[in-house]
Amino acid sequence: MAMNDPADTGESYATLELFQPPTAHKKQFRDALDRALAKLDQLVPIFGLRNPRMGIEDSCNYAFCTDDEWVASFWTGQLWLAYSLTGDEKFKNSARARWSYFQRVLENPAWHDHDLGFLFLLSCVADHKLTSNQKARDMAIRAADFLAARWRQPLPFVMCWNPMQRDGADFAARKTRTLNIDSMQAMSLLYWAHRQTGQQSFLDIANMHNETGIKHLIRDDFSSYHCYEFDPTTGNPIGGYTHQGLADESCWSRGQSWALHGLAQSYLNTNKNAFRDAAAGLADYVATKLPKDGVPLWDYDLPEDRYPYRDTSAAAVTAAGLYTLAQGFGHGPEVAKYTDLADRILIGLVENHDIAANPEAEGLLNEGAAFVDLGRANNMLPYGDYYYFEALMRAVGHTEFFW
Ligand code: GLY
Numbered sequence: 001m002a003m004n005d006p007a008d009t010g011e012s013y014a015t016l017e018l019f020q021p022p023t024a025h026k027k028q029f030r031d032a033l034d035r036a037l038a039k040l041d042q043l044v045p046i047f048g049l050r051n052p053r054m055g056i057e058d059s060c061n062y063a064f065c066t067d068d069e070w071v072a073s074f075w076t077g078q079l080w081l082a083y084s085l086t087g088d089e090k091f092k093n094s095a096r097a098r099w100s101y102f103q104r105v106l107e108n109p110a111w112h113d114h115d116l117g118f119l120f121l122l123s124c125v126a127d128h129k130l131t132s133n134q135k136a137r138d139m140a141i142r143a144a145d146f147l148a149a150r151w152r153q154p155l156p157f158v159m160c161w162n163p164m165q166r167d168g169a170d171f172a173a174r175k176t177r178t179l180n181i182d183s184m185q186a187m188s189l190l191y192w193a194h195r196q197t198g199q200q201s202f203l204d205i206a207n208m209h210n211e212t213g214i215k216h217l218i219r220d221d222f223s224s225y226h227c228y229e230f231d232p233t234t235g236n237p238i239g240g241y242t243h244q245g246l247a248d249e250s251c252w253s254r255g256q257s258w259a260l261h262g263l264a265q266s267y268l269n270t271n272k273n274a275f276r277d278a279a280a281g282l283a284d285y286v287a288t289k290l291p292k293d294g295v296p297l298w299d300y301d302l303p304e305d306r307y308p309y310r311d312t313s314a315a316a317v318t319a320a321g322l323y324t325l326a327q328g329f330g331h332g333p334e335v336a337k338y339t340d341l342a343d344r345i346l347i348g349l350v351e352n353h354d355i356a357a358n359p360e361a362e363g364l365l366n367e368g369a370a371f372v373d374l375g376r377a378n379n380m381l382p383y384g385d386y387y388y389f390e391a392l393m394r395a396v397g398h399t400e401f402f403w
Pocket of ligand 1: 070182244254
């Protein structure tokens with residue numbers, strides 16, 4: 001994969017770029033990647049400038065984003081992955097045609113939250129990494145500035161959510177003092193901005209955010225809280241709770257995957273062993289909880305009397321994170337251990353949930369669970385599709401992505 005990031009100082013990528021996970025299923029994963037690529041090729045003219053939001057119930061069609069949607073970049077990210085694999089200008093042009101949306105994000109402070117990470121890593125950072133485009137770089141640096149500016153002392157993390165009118169007074173207030181686990185994905189934007197600018201605060205804020213997440217979001221058994229609340233006047237920890245999981249003390253499977261992938265990637269960005277150790281602990285917990293077919297239910301603590309919705313997006317993020325973790329180890333027994341676990345999950349997706357061969361399908365995976373308590377389950381999800389594509393690429397030996 002041709003990567004061109006002249007301002008990068010190299011860090012761990014340079015030494016790890018030849019990493020190949022010892023997967024036992026290379027042929028199956030290559031075939032699935034080919035199918036995914038063919039599906040993207042088919043969808044480019046169908047989607048036009050629209051960005052998929054969530055699958056429409058009982059169909060294999062997508063509903064599309066309007067404004068201020070955290071999922072707006074996952075299709076763009078797939079376009080950049082496809083461009084990196086093929087060099088086909090169609091994918092690049094289609095991704096670039098979305099610049100005006102990301103420009104509007106920058107111009108609307110009310111839309112800014114931790115999702116700036118997802119939004120700008122998979123659009124402008126991807127563009128700059130693959131093409132050295134300066135406009136894309138400038139937009140991504142502005143996004144990183146906005147993200148870093150969300151550090152509100154004495155809270156030891158970047159503010160994740162914004163209070164919204166629809167939240168009600170209690171939850172709105174709680175949101176301003178909550179660290180959520182999803183935000184562990186956003187720190188790569190700050191690490192990238194640090195490499196680009198040399199500005200120390202980007203690195204320090206990302207490390208602080210990750211360290212706070214490890215200390216408070218991850219429990220002693222390496223399961224995780226979705227959210228953790230702090231006292232805004234002292235910065236002291238108060239306690240964990242859930243927003244999208246089954247219960248405050250349960251383990252929401254997509255949340256676990258956000259932290260696993262984010263910390264494995266943060267290790268590649270920093271070489272900090274504490275990040276890799278935490279990702280490995282999260283992975284070992286997942287290994288004890290996976291169903292036989294390798295695809296997690298939406299919460300790892302779901303009781304038998306609840307309908308067993310799967311979350312293929314959690315599976316895809318987890319698999320991509322596990323290959324990243326194996327890359328972080330580079331050699332030694334952990335490489336086979338985490339590759340085997342990733343393979344088990346990815347094979348579960350390839351064999352039972354990959355719908356790319358269906359000519360009617362507008363996505364890659366069925367059975368994602370966006371938010372079960374709001375009735376959003378059993379859907380295609382654009383982030384499930386993005387991370388599935390990334391996991392397949394990692395499985396067959398690609399090591400350069402946009403994080
Ligand atoms: N980041 C929101 C979610 O995972 O649903």
